[in-house]
Amino acid sequence: MASRKLSSLLYASSSSTAAATSLCSLGEFWSWGRGKIRFSTSVSAAQPISPSAVTEEPINPAVKINHTQLLINGQFVDAASGESEDVNRAVAAARKAFDEGPWPRMTAYERSLIMFRFADLLEKHREEIAGLETWDNGKPYEQFANIELPMVIRQFRYYAGWADKIHGLTVPADGHLHVQTLHEPFGVAALIVPWNFPLLLYSWKVGAALACGNTVVVKTSEQTPLSALYVSKLFHEAGLPPGVLNVICGFGPSAGASLCSHMDVDKVSFTGSTDTAKTVLELAAKSNLKSATLELGGKSPFIVCEDADIDKAAELAHSALFFNQGQCCVAGSRTFVHESAYDEFVEKAKTLALNRVVGDPFKKGVEQGPQIDNRQMLKILKYIRSGIEDGATLEAGGERFGSKGCYVQPTVFSNVLDDMLIAKDEIFGPVQSISKFSNLEEVVRRANATRYGLAAGVFTQNIDTANTLTRALRAGTIWINCYDIFDAAIPFGGYKMSGQGREKGLNGLTNYLQVKAVVTPLKNPAWL
Ligand code: NAI
Numbered sequence: 001m002a003s004r005k006l007s008s009l010l011y012a013s014s015s016s017t018a019a020a021t022s023l024c025s026l027g028e029f030w031s032w033g034r035g036k037i038r039f040s041t042s043v044s045a046a047q048p049i050s051p052s053a054v055t056e057e058p059i060n061p062a063v064k065i066n067h068t069q070l071l072i073n074g075q076f077v078d079a080a081s082g083e084s085e086d087v088n089r090a091v092a093a094a095r096k097a098f099d100e101g102p103w104p105r106m107t108a109y110e111r112s113l114i115m116f117r118f119a120d121l122l123e124k125h126r127e128e129i130a131g132l133e134t135w136d137n138g139k140p141y142e143q144f145a146n147i148e149l150p151m152v153i154r155q156f157r158y159y160a161g162w163a164d165k166i167h168g169l170t171v172p173a174d175g176h177l178h179v180q181t182l183h184e185p186f187g188v189a190a191l192i193v194p195w196n197f198p199l200l201l202y203s204w205k206v207g208a209a210l211a212c213g214n215t216v217v218v219k220t221s222e223q224t225p226l227s228a229l230y231v232s233k234l235f236h237e238a239g240l241p242p243g244v245l246n247v248i249c250g251f252g253p254s255a256g257a258s259l260c261s262h263m264d265v266d267k268v269s270f271t272g273s274t275d276t277a278k279t280v281l282e283l284a285a286k287s288n289l290k291s292a293t294l295e296l297g298g299k300s301p302f303i304v305c306e307d308a309d310i311d312k313a314a315e316l317a318h319s320a321l322f323f324n325q326g327q328c329c330v331a332g333s334r335t336f337v338h339e340s341a342y343d344e345f346v347e348k349a350k351t352l353a354l355n356r357v358v359g360d361p362f363k364k365g366v367e368q369g370p371q372i373d374n375r376q377m378l379k380i381l382k383y384i385r386s387g388i389e390d391g392a393t394l395e396a397g398g399e400r401f402g403s404k405g406c407y408v409q410p411t412v413f414s415n416v417l418d419d420m421l422i423a424k425d426e427i428f429g430p431v432q433s434i435s436k437f438s439n440l441e442e443v444v445r446r447a448n449a450t451r452y453g454l455a456a457g458v459f460t461q462n463i464d465t466a467n468t469l470t471r472a473l474r475a476g477t478i479w480i481n482c483y484d485i486f487d488a489a490i491p492f493g494g495y496k497m498s499g500q501g502r503e504k505g506l507n508g509l510t511n512y513l514q515v516k517a518v519v520t521p522l523k524n525p526a527w528l
């Protein structure tokens, strides 16, 4: 897949092309998916992109937007109000499809075949999908097409493979009893998705929920509805019965809240901010106590030990923070470097940030597009100002990039202290914070001194150091000498206020399953 040529149409108007070197380094940095990914490119070595020119040019990609209505009961329909009325219609369709429709009743193999066919359609339409996601979100087309979209497709195939392998146990209870457990779908699941990885997070939730036989209402983020609408239509082409997958696009405090408090919704899975998650949980509790899975924010430590491979650590620390414009729940946003390697590391981090290619996300070689919106950009710039005021050393960036659009300069701070705001809050932008540490005990204490616990990166050549840190760090994922490996089979989720439950992998399925114990007395017990 990675070797397939990207749509030439999308680049038809671009006059500048990336230097071969920046494409090479892009490939080196990106570990999303499977370790190092190298991109092939038809572009020969040319002049590097002139960053300022890029953002001043109007962006007119050849993206066709076909679907802007809500998808309810297999049909695109106009929104009635954009709020609770639409939620009611979508939930009613999902409820009927679960209570009376074929989806939970068909064989698990038939369900899996529909999911596999859908994955094939995603592959077939990858250029349209990548165009929509880039247009909606601002993330670089190349990164989405070569890294995220293959992960989306893989996630659906992964869960399609599980559909006919979900089963319970025969339980050896005391007494003359035949006891079995049945793993059953919850019913109607509300899946609330944020804007930073619209389609990837759709795949984690929709894939797992549907494989178990649930019906769903997806609420996209208000900023990024396009890819979910487009692919959900493809799901129906693959044979999904109407009402199984409904997509609404309303605002969080109205449509999202009304889903969370809906009495006919049995399950909610939410990805977004920790503050909004509290509201989600409260609404779920106050309505019908629906089960909630939460995947939330983070302030993940990236620890570079004395004996680490400094070049590799600096490159991965850079991508751990700057990938997706810094808008990642797992962003390695607290970089702790051992004092013996500190100066060298800071120098490398600075150089990497200064060389990062910012600009039109449709252009080849661009590594960083705009932030999601103006509000986020202003929030990030405010955090940068607070870092300067608090006395951190600004090594690179620090300002808006250009004068049009929501671009922020790749920013690096060194000498960051733990009580500075930039070391405590989730910034969700391209701002790297580097601190110094002296020993392992100290770095463990500091790394764990946060309300979050989503992920951590550990860079060391010493197996004992790796083992110690793996067990001492309180986070849902520990990456040793790597970062951002998101395989479909690896469970993902947070400790502490970074979440509840896990997504992906086998653990991700259990969010969407009830366990029913069935007990039958044995009339004429044999030797068992
Ligand atoms: P948010 O958490 O408010 O929104 C995420 C999703 O929840 C969206 O679909 C939104 O419509 C929905 N939502 C919002 N309020 C709701 C409510 N009362 N009931 C039900 N659903 C609701 O995040 P937002 O406002 O887009 O971004 C604010 C900050 O949150 C960001 O700056 C970032 O720090 C963090 N964030 C973290 C994410 C993550 O992956 N952990 C993803 C998005 C944002």
Ligand code: MG
Binding pocket: 252, 276
């Ligand atoms: Mg919000």
